Amino acid sequence: MKTLIKICGLSNQESVDVAVQSGADLIGFVFAKTSPRCISPEQASQLSQSIPGQVKTTAVMLHPSATEVQEVLDRFQPDYLQTDAKDFAYLNLPEGCRPLKVYRDLPQFNPNEIDPNELSLFEGKNSGVGELVDTDRAADVAHHAPIILAGGLNPSNVASVLQAVQPQGVDVSSGVESKPGIKDVHKIRDFINIVRDYDAMEPRA
Template sequence: MGRPADRHGSDARCGPTRADRRHAGRGPPEKAAVSLFVKICGVTRPDAVEAAVEAGADAIGFNFHPPSPRFLSPQRATALAGPVPGHVQRVAVMLRPQQAEWDEVLEGFRPDSLQADADCLAELRLPEDVGRLPVYRDHERFDTDNFSIEIPCLFESAVSGKGRPPSWERAALLARRARVMLAGGLDPENVGEAVRRVRPWGVDVSSGVESSAGVKDPRRVRAFIRAAREADLA
């Protein structure tokens, strides 16, 4: 199966951003030239941000869903994101936000893109320079045959942040049709197998690299990125 090449390009979001300009001019999707996109989600401390950046993460997720142990205020997210270099995407992670909730986040934190459930995300008004990362949730009747989307998307289980994996078989079918970021139940020990079996456009991890709920272990962050990269090159 061909590997998508434009993992960071301008069609990955609704408007050009720092990462878009840096990666402009990549070849068409069928030319396998660029490595797996890796996102470390739900950071809460500077050491996790530092580990993700140093290990080569492509994106870092900042969680704005209040019940989550990874929840951040916009002000705290801005402070954590301060050292993040321009080539690493800063993703605002929300579940099913209302417009007012999203606007409140936007007042204090300016992300490169917003991640939220696809149907909800489609109804939100976003600035032109903020991209969209729609989330699709796995279920037994998911229509893999007719799935189609032009921008990258995230595929995970029905519940976020609980370490539960979606069906890798369905994920593999979707990955043949779209730029799918696989999420849910991944960790340094199984991400290699997931990449080899699903061949996703990208991978996303949160609880799988934590020492306790909401606390990332920098060693596991580095191990996850290393294992994902090695499997992608295999």
């Protein structure tokens, strides 16, 4: 089984093109205003024009209001909306936009909260700060449900984390940057190539 690769926080055409050409499965555009990776829905719409249909786009938000979500969706039509799982209690998504629910590695987290029939994202307490989750805990979660693992991944550690956790996918943002908010296309390429090399060496059912 091929590991899903999500490259998140892209903000210019070069990084989008390199991610797509290198084999990313999902591209994440950030709309959380506190993030150095935040762009406008108009920018995301423009950047996504070159993304082929088999590569899915994700609108990444943080505790948005229903109005904020609608403002994004009016200008940009992503395949997924990503925010904390509890936020979806008050959000209604249009047809064609699927939820990517975020669950965090907190002491009170129970893996049974995750729907085993739904792709979800599991990460550390805070987003976009390079905070690696506990791999033993993440492995328990990955055994229970299909997850994209995020937080603290980079080209140097992704192969060992994949070996330890065996998630359905991996998500990287700060781990492929030269400085906060600025993607390094060489690191993007390296990250994707390392994951694909892992897939070739460790085939899964």
